[in-house]
Amino acid sequence: MCLSIPAVIVSVNGNMAEVSAGGTIFKAGLHMIENAKAGDYILLHAGFAIQKISEEEAEETLKLLKEMKDSLNSR
Amino acid sequence: MKFIDEYRDKELIMKLAGQIEKAAGHEYTFMEVCGGHTSAIHRFGIPSLLPKKIKLISGPGCPVCVTGKDFIDKLIACAGMDNVVIATFGDLIRVPGSSSTLERERAKGADIRIVISCLEALETARMNPEKKIIFPGIGFETTAPGTAVTIKQCEKDKTDNFRVLSAHKVMPPAMEAIIKEGVDIDGFICPGHVAAITGSSVFNFIPGKYKLGCVITGFEPVDILHAVLMLVNQKNLDMPKVEIQYNRAVTENGNEIAIRYLSEVFEPCNAYWRGLGVIPGSGLKLRKEYERFDAEKIYSPEIKPPEDDGLCICGEILRGKKVPGDCPLFARLCTPDNPVGACMVSNEGACNTWFKYRKDE
Numbered sequence: 001m002c003l004s005i006p007a008v009i010v011s012v013n014g015n016m017a018e019v020s021a022g023g024t025i026f027k028a029g030l031h032m033i034e035n036a037k038a039g040d041y042i043l044l045h046a047g048f049a050i051q052k053i054s055e056e057e058a059e060e061t062l063k064l065l066k067e068m069k070d071s072l073n074s075r
Numbered sequence: 076m077k078f079i080d081e082y083r084d085k086e087l088i089m090k091l092a093g094q095i096e097k098a099a100g101h102e103y104t105f106m107e108v109c110g111g112h113t114s115a116i117h118r119f120g121i122p123s124l125l126p127k128k129i130k131l132i133s134g135p136g137c138p139v140c141v142t143g144k145d146f147i148d149k150l151i152a153c154a155g156m157d158n159v160v161i162a163t164f165g166d167l168i169r170v171p172g173s174s175s176t177l178e179r180e181r182a183k184g185a186d187i188r189i190v191i192s193c194l195e196a197l198e199t200a201r202m203n204p205e206k207k208i209i210f211p212g213i214g215f216e217t218t219a220p221g222t223a224v225t226i227k228q229c230e231k232d233k234t235d236n237f238r239v240l241s242a243h244k245v246m247p248p249a250m251e252a253i254i255k256e257g258v259d260i261d262g263f264i265c266p267g268h269v270a271a272i273t274g275s276s277v278f279n280f281i282p283g284k285y286k287l288g289c290v291i292t293g294f295e296p297v298d299i300l301h302a303v304l305m306l307v308n309q310k311n312l313d314m315p316k317v318e319i320q321y322n323r324a325v326t327e328n329g330n331e332i333a334i335r336y337l338s339e340v341f342e343p344c345n346a347y348w349r350g351l352g353v354i355p356g357s358g359l360k361l362r363k364e365y366e367r368f369d370a371e372k373i374y375s376p377e378i379k380p381p382e383d384d385g386l387c388i389c390g391e392i393l394r395g396k397k398v399p400g401d402c403p404l405f406a407r408l409c410t411p412d413n414p415v416g417a418c419m420v421s422n423e424g425a426c427n428t429w430f431k432y433r434k435d436e
């Protein structure tokens with residue numbers, strides 16, 4: 001129940017959206033996030049989008065980790 | 076899928092494990108507070124990737140597990156009233172109360188329906204105007220804003236047959252209670268989704284007052300290992316602080332809209348946690364303005380004081396003092412099909428997780 005999963009918004013209808021998580025479609029309330037549009041990634045929790053997922057931040061973290069990986073590889 | 080696969084990259088996992096091995100100079104114990112983390116840690120076999128020197132213990136972050144028997148007893152009392160429907164998250168129906176469960180009451184004829192969101196419970200109220208719908212509000216800062224949104228919605232639509240029995244809770248006071256109990260830990264793996272709502276700043280008092288490190292992390296293996304590495308480094312440098320590993324979802328200030336909903340509808344109250352007892356300011360009750368949606372106020376369900384838990388040691392497990400393997404009933408008399416305590420019911424419960432992944436150790 002306390003699980004939140006990443007999902008992508010498929011369509012928006014007022015403050016409700018259809019979102020897809022690993023191919024399964026769920027309904028999600030958009031009351032807590034602003035300017036949501038199809039294609040945005042969100043965290044789905046108990047029927048609500050509780051936060052947008054930031055692609056830039058995700059890339060940044062991965063880049064940092066990969067750099068760490070590369071420096072290890074070259075040792 | 077994006078935001079999942081990259082964080083399950085085998086090579087990255089092995090490199091992180093190598094880095095942790097190198098950095099770990101002595102023994103470390105970290106507590107993962109969130110039940111979602113407990114479940115992910117065992118599902119991905121994280122303990123087997125860590126050096127023996129690093130121990131991860133679970134804390135009080137499974138909302139179903141910390142819910143007291145009295146809450147279940149109250150729901151059962153409400154379910155016995157005329158025309159009442161309990162519209163609940165599925166996790167709750169098998170949690171043992173003092174003498175029954177919602178599931179058993181349903182088998183005896185009580186109207187208990189499973190919903191996947193609070194909005195769906197409100198929908199049930201709209202579709203059944205002749206019934207009184209009660210939604211059991213369980214969960215932390217991640218779930219409570221959804222209840223707040225729904226109550227606001229209900230007010231707007233003038234739906235008058237929908238009520239909430241709130242056992243919503245907030246995490247930071249429970250973490251403080253754990254520290255005060257004297258559990259021997261070197262830092263917290265902080266709940267990523269709670270922090271997505273609250274922001275990282277609610278944990279600042281932990282390094283500030285108690286000199287313990289905090290890393291807020293995601294739920295994939297790369298996230299968890301990265302957090303462990305960050306905590307080891309904090310400990311090695313003796314520089315406890317709040318760090319965000321889960322940058323893709325967590326900011327310092329969190330989700331301000333959700334926080335606004337929470338503070339408009341709820342106010343803090345003292346709350347009972349299984350294993351921890353009553354923790355001041357750790358619960359959320361409906362504000363006076365929303366009293367008419369409060370099932371506690373409207374129905375005042377009467378119950379007998381619940382008895383103690385017998386041989387079940389969920390309480391000590393939730394405080395990080397024992398592990399499921401220490402319980403004499405574990406995997407013998409208590410199994411997911413026949414749970415004795417709440418920790419065996421929920422998918423995020425420590426006993427349930429151990430049963431699934433570590434039973435044969």
Ligand code: SF4
Pocket residue numbers: 386387388389392399402403404405406409410414415416417418419420426
């Ligand atoms: S194994 Fe069952 S009885 Fe033992 S602590 Fe866990 S839930 Fe309680």
